[in-house]
Amino acid sequence: MLVYIMLTIITCIMAYYVQKPRTTGHNSGQVLTRIKLRNRILMCGIFLLLFAVAACRVEVGNDYTRYEEFFRLMMIEGSDGVPTEIGFNLLVKGIQYIFGTNVNLLIFAVFAAIIIALFLKGIYDLSVDFAFSFFLFMTFGYYFNSLNTIRYYMALAMAVVSMKYVLRKEYGKFVLVVLLASSFHKSVLLVIPVYFIASFAWKKWQMILLAAAGMAAFVMKDLILKVIIVIYPNYANTIYLEAGTSPVNILRCAGIFAAGLLLYKKTIQNSRMNCFFCQLNYLSLLLYLCGSFIPEVSRIGYYMNVGQLFLLPGMVEALPEGKERKLWKILFVAAAGVYFAAFLYKAYDPLIKLLPYQTWIF
Numbered sequence: 577m578l579v580y581i582m583l584t585i586i587t588c589i590m591a592y593y594v595q596k597p598r599t600t601g602h603n604s605g606q607v608l609t610r611i612k613l614r615n616r617i618l619m620c621g622i623f624l625l626l627f628a629v630a631a632c633r634v635e636v637g638n639d640y641t642r643y644e645e646f647f648r649l650m651m652i653e654g655s656d657g658v659p660t661e662i663g664f665n666l667l668v669k670g671i672q673y674i675f676g677t678n679v680n681l682l683i684f685a686v687f688a689a690i691i692i693a694l695f696l697k698g699i700y701d702l703s704v705d706f707a708f709s710f711f712l713f714m715t716f717g718y719y720f721n722s723l724n725t726i727r728y729y730m731a732l733a734m735a736v737v738s739m740k741y742v743l744r745k746e747y748g749k750f751v752l753v754v755l756l757a758s759s760f761h762k763s764v765l766l767v768i769p770v771y772f773i774a775s776f777a778w779k780k781w782q783m784i785l786l787a788a789a790g791m792a793a794f795v796m797k798d799l800i801l802k803v804i805i806v807i808y809p810n811y812a813n814t815i816y817l818e819a820g821t822s823p824v825n826i827l828r829c830a831g832i833f834a835a836g837l838l839l840y841k842k843t844i845q846n847s848r849m850n851c852f853f854c855q856l857n858y859l860s861l862l863l864y865l866c867g868s869f870i871p872e873v874s875r876i877g878y879y880m881n882v883g884q885l886f887l888l889p890g891m892v893e894a895l896p897e898g899k900e901r902k903l904w905k906i907l908f909v910a911a912a913g914v915y916f917a918a919f920l921y922k923a924y925d926p927l928i929k930l931l932p933y934q935t936w937i938f
């Protein structure tokens with residue numbers, strides 16, 4: 577646990593000094609050059625620290641041994657021997673072809689490097705306050721959970737990168753990025769309609785209609801489960817059908833939704849970006865409340881609630897300078913700290929298995 581806490585503290589301190597260039601004036605060129613150079617050094621340092629912890633792990637994550645089995649089957653039977661997507665298979669087979677057999681640690685390291693780089697790129701591009709968004713990235717557990725389910729987190733990181741294209745209305749680039757992400761985890765395809773719909777400002781009646789649709793889906797859950805099993809036959813007769821969702825995730829989404837309602841006119845109403853992320857949070861709340869029967873519902877919800885990394889800083893930034901802005905930021909930071917403590921406490925659970933941290937170095 578100490579490794580995770582120290583990593584979070586050190587990288588968040590480094591992130592605090594990352595400043596997105598906004599300078600104009602007589603010496604703006606020189607100032608911007610210095611800022612960009614400092615940002616690159618800091619971002620590289622953050623990346624290397626996050627990568628070192630991820631790449632040096634061994635037997636960390638509840639599916640670590642399952643992926644080792646996938647890698648072994650690919651060496652023996654090829655990609656036909658594993659039930660995984662083509663992008664994942666090609667990347668693994670490519671590493672095995674170049675570096676030979678028994679390179680599991682290297683494969684995990686390559687995935688870690690790509691996932692971390694994509695997340696850092698997405699956070700830097702989208703956030704109005706990189707340090708705050710990065711702090712949430714760590715305390716909400718997105719980084720630590722990426723040590724699990726590497727295919728899914730590859731897709732999630734690419735989904736984060738794709739958000740900027742939705743906001744820029746560059747829908748062709750958005751679709752291409754999501755299609756590439758689907759070659760690692762096909763569940764990411766659902767963000768194409770979800771992100772597109774969330775990019776438009778909704779009326780109150782539309783939000784009520786979505787809530788009604790969620791309740792109707794819960795009533796029709798048996799039929800929906802049959803459709804899911806047709807799409808994902810591997811779920812049939814497995815523990816995944818027991819589904820269920822985390823009360824902590826519901827509480828987090830509900831709390832942020834409540835804050836959005838209180839600050840709607842000041843921070844969301846006139847901001848397309850904040851509106852987009854707020855509506856994604858609303859969808860994730862509905863999913864957790866009405867879709868608890870869906871297998872892997874938390875993973876589906878993460879495609880939506882990952883927008884919280886940008887919504888909270890965006891709301892704080894939209895408030896005028898003064899006590900109110902400081903108060904809300906302190907409130908958000910404190911809540912994230914409590915969430916992080918709860919996350920670390922639960923990380924020992926065999927279903928998560930992110931603690932204790934083990935490394936091949938010792």
